[in-house]
Amino acid sequence: MTSRLKTIVSNKSTPLRSAFVWVALIGSLTFSGAGVGNAGQKGWSSGQGQLFRQNFSTAFGQPRDDFSTIDEYLDYFDYDRYLGNGLTNAIAEMEFGSRPVMWSMDYWMISMVEAYEGTGNVYYLEELLRTIRAVLAYRDDQRGAMLFDGTIAPVWATTIYSEGNGRRYYTGHSGMITYPMFAFLDLVRREPELYQKLGDEYDSILETAQETLDYHERDWNDGPGLDEGHYFNHPDSEHRPQYQNIPQPGNLLSAMGRALWMSWVVSGDIQHRDRTLQLGRYLKNRISLATDGAYYWEYQLPTNPVTTVREKKSIISEDVGHAFLTVSFPILLASYSEVFDQEDMLRFSQTVKQGFGRFNDGVLLGEVNGSPLRFDTVSEIRGSVLGIFGWARLTPWDPEVYQRVVDFYLKYHSQSDNHIDNAVLIRYKPDSPGQTPTLTSTPSPTLPSTSTRTPTASGTFTPTASATATDTSTPSPTPTNTKTPSPTFTSTATPSETPTKTLEPGPGNPLFEFSLTWRRGEPEVGTGDLLNMLGELKR
Numbered sequence: 316m317t318s319r320l321k322t323i324v325s326n327k328s329t330p331l332r333s334a335f336v337w338v339a340l341i342g343s344l345t346f347s348g349a350g351v352g353n354a355g356q357k358g359w360s361s362g363q364g365q366l367f368r369q370n371f372s373t374a375f376g377q378p379r380d381d382f383s384t385i386d387e388y389l390d391y392f393d394y395d396r397y398l399g400n401g402l403t404n405a406i407a408e409m410e411f412g413s414r415p416v417m418w419s420m421d422y423w424m425i426s427m428v429e430a431y432e433g434t435g436n437v438y439y440l441e442e443l444l445r446t447i448r449a450v451l452a453y454r455d456d457q458r459g460a461m462l463f464d465g466t467i468a469p470v471w472a473t474t475i476y477s478e479g480n481g482r483r484y485y486t487g488h489s490g491m492i493t494y495p496m497f498a499f500l501d502l503v504r505r506e507p508e509l510y511q512k513l514g515d516e517y518d519s520i521l522e523t524a525q526e527t528l529d530y531h532e533r534d535w536n537d538g539p540g541l542d543e544g545h546y547f548n549h550p551d552s553e554h555r556p557q558y559q560n561i562p563q564p565g566n567l568l569s570a571m572g573r574a575l576w577m578s579w580v581v582s583g584d585i586q587h588r589d590r591t592l593q594l595g596r597y598l599k600n601r602i603s604l605a606t607d608g609a610y611y612w613e614y615q616l617p618t619n620p621v622t623t624v625r626e627k628k629s630i631i632s633e634d635v636g637h638a639f640l641t642v643s644f645p646i647l648l649a650s651y652s653e654v655f656d657q658e659d660m661l662r663f664s665q666t667v668k669q670g671f672g673r674f675n676d677g678v679l680l681g682e683v684n685g686s687p688l689r690f691d692t693v694s695e696i697r698g699s700v701l702g703i704f705g706w707a708r709l710t711p712w713d714p715e716v717y718q719r720v721v722d723f724y725l726k727y728h729s730q731s732d733n734h735i736d737n738a739v740l741i742r743y744k745p746d747s748p749g750q751t752p753t754l755t756s757t758p759s760p761t762l763p764s765t766s767t768r769t770p771t772a773s774g775t776f777t778p779t780a781s782a783t784a785t786d787t788s789t790p791s792p793t794p795t796n797t798k799t800p801s802p803t804f805t806s807t808a809t810p811s812e813t814p815t816k817t818l819e820p821g822p823g824n825p826l827f828e829f830s831l832t833w834r835r836g837e838p839e840v841g842t843g844d845l846l847n848m849l850g851e852l853k854r
Contacts, residue, residue, distance in 0.1 A: 359628065359687055364674075367687035367696075371678050374696045375727040378677065382729055385721045389741055394430055397423075397734035398442045406449045416471045417488040420450055424495035426738035428502065433742030437506050443499050444509075450492065451523055464551070469526045480554040486531045486546045487567030490574040493524040497577030525578055528587065531571070535590070536562075540600060540620060544593030546571060565601070565616050566637045568594055569644030576647060595654035598644065603630055609665035611684045612641065627670070632683040634690045635671050636698055639705030642666075646708050657712065664713035667706055672719040677726035679703060701728075704736040710743040717743055 382388040405423060408414035427443040430436070451457070456469045463481025470484040471492055477483045500521055503510050510517070534546045545562045553559050562568075572594040579588035600620035602612045605627040614633040633641060642663055649655040668675070670685040681690025681699035690699045703720055710717040724731060724740070731737075741747065 359685075363687045367680065367691050368674075368678055370691060370693050371696055371700075371727075374693045374700075378726040379729045382725055385725065385740060385744065388725060388729065389737060389744075392732055392737050394426075394734065394737050394741060397426070398439075402442055402446065406446065409449065409453060415473065415475070416450060416453060416492060417473065417485075418491075420446065421488075421491040421495065422735045424450070424492075424499075426734040428495050428498045429735070429738035429742045431502055433738070433744070433747045435748060437509060440499065440503055440506060440509060443495065444503075444513075447496050447499060447520060451496075451520070454523075454527070462551070469523075469530050477554050483552050483554065484530075485552055485567075486534050486563060487570040489527045489531060490567070490571035493527050494570070494574040494577060496520060496524045497574060497581055500581040501577060521578075521582055524574075525582065525584065525587075528571075528574060528578060537593070539618070540596070542593060543597040543600065544590060545597045546594075562616065562618075564614055564637070564641075565598055565612060565633070566614075566640040568598060569641050572598075572644040573647050576651070591648075592654060595644070595648050598641075599654055599659070604662065605630065605669075605684070607665065607669045608662060609669045609684075610659070610662045611666060611670065612638075627684045628686070630684050631689075632670075632686070634681055634695075634699040635679065635683060635706075636681075636700070636702035638683045639702045643705060643708065650711075660709060660712040664709045664716050667709065667716050667719055668713075672706075672716075675719065675722075677722035679723055704733075704739045707739050707743040710745065714745050717745060 382391070402423065405414060405420065409416060409420055414420065424443055424446050427439045427446070431439040431443070450471075453471070454469060455462075455472055456467050459467065460472065461467055461482065462472055463477070463483060468484060470489055472482040472484045473488070474482050476485070500517065503513065503517075531546065534549045534552065535544065536547050537544045546568060547562055548559050550559045572591055575587045575594070576591040578584055579591060598616070601616040602610050603621045603625045605611055605625055607627060609627065611625075611627050611630045611632045613631060614637060632638075645655040645659060645663065649657070649660050666683060670683050671680040673680070673685045679700045680687060681696050682688075690696065700723070703723055707717050707720045721740070724736075
């Protein structure tokens with residue numbers, strides 16, 4: 316290792332940086348009308364683009380040349396460093412109460428799913444298993460932790476969003492935490508020795524994780540369209556009256572959708588399959604196709620389906636840091652040829668190339684549609700852009716997406732040191748085992764017909780071998796994987812351990828404002844307890 320490379324980690328995570336990352340991350344996924352902006356913006360001039368680039372340079376500095384290839388980058392930031400003693404410490408911090416399960420341990424688990432998929436190394440499943448055991452043991456009902464109303468539920472509740480209104484549960488949290496558990500149960504069937512060692516614990520993990528999903532039936536609504544469904548903000552979860560009883564944002568629906576689908580894959584639970592497909596249709600019908608052939612969408616999806624092709628500048632779209640979670644669910648379904656197909660994935664790849672990655676030089680915009688007018692301050696740029704890793708999951712359909720992601724890391728984020736980022740970059744490298752990208756022509760800006768927007772039981776495209784679930788095939792765990800293996804490159808999306816913030820937090824998101832003031836060295840009065848907790852966090 317050259318001395319030049321050795322110097323790049325000299326300013327790795329410090330207590331201040333780690334704490335800020337967690338504050339911003341915890342405050343990032345708001346349960347409000349985030350992303351509502353001025354729909355009257357007329358266009359984006361070159362001057363506006365230059366101003367954004369100046370702020371981007373302030374956020375990330377000038378282009379660097381610490382690494383010439385992504386292989387060199389990943390070799391230096393060896394993923395295995397995050398496991399072993401590092402993982403042991405993270406679990407201990409969770410059990411001590413200084414490391415949250417949501418937006419922390421969930422990403423740790425998802426990163427191990429990604430690492431196994433990219434390498435086939437059973438060690439990652441073994442480490443994932445011990446994490447799952449610890450996280451399940453920390454669930455509220457296992458340790459007697461009560462919700463605000465004195466009840467105990469099979470969830471991982473928190474006070475972080477409730478503004479003093481007690482511990483609340485969140486559907487999106489449950490989806491994020493249980494998704495990698497179901498993914499583990501699917502993947503472990505590829506490893507007969509580890510599968511056999513599990514014995515009855517396999518079914519115990521499955522039943523316990525499904526208990527969490529089923530608790531959220533209280534948050535489910537069918538409709539509004541035929542064969543659609545969605546989760547809503549239950550008053551026991553969302554304490555603010557103005558946001559109660561409305562559909563949850565797309566990114567939170569996607570978090571739950573992935574968990575439901577993987578539950579179906581490993582158990583054959585028909586209701587979970589049906590819920591997944593209803594969610595997929597709800598989401599797909601509310602994503603806008605723009606005149607440039609790309610998909611864009613709002614943070615809070617519209618009530619009614621989108622039926623016209625739109626000009627992208629008219630869409631007040633989601634920030635990149637939340638949107639990569641939104642798109643993770645369509646990617647997963649497309650890999651199983653359900654609801655979303657190859658054409659949809661190519662339109663999502665155009666979201667990157669025509670939208671927020673349109674500069675094509677490592678500089679990324681903060682809003683999905685590529686507007687330089689929102690998510691454009693230094694703090695907002697960092698918060699939005701640091702979710703870029705999740706977009707690499709489109710690589711099986713368009714390898715150019717991976718290169719645009721890599722350009723950012725090599726030029727502007729060469730000091731990144733996050734397990735989820737690096738695991739995703741490992742998995743979706745075009746030369747990774749099993750990677751079979753399919754690149755076809757750019758999709759035309761034509762609104763999908765009713766038949767293509769109302770999916771059938773199976774689609775028509777799979778980038779690699781798929782495990783297509785149908786009414787008549789009920790997967791069940793066996794010592795060897797008796798179902799058709801799932802695609803090596805299905806999505807396991809997530810936010811990262813890096814902040815993802817929204818421009819307009821809406822009422823009731825004080826952590827967003829706190830993170831910004833604390834970043835400037837101006838902590839607000841009354842945040843001492845939170846600051847002390849976050850100050851204990853380590854990599």
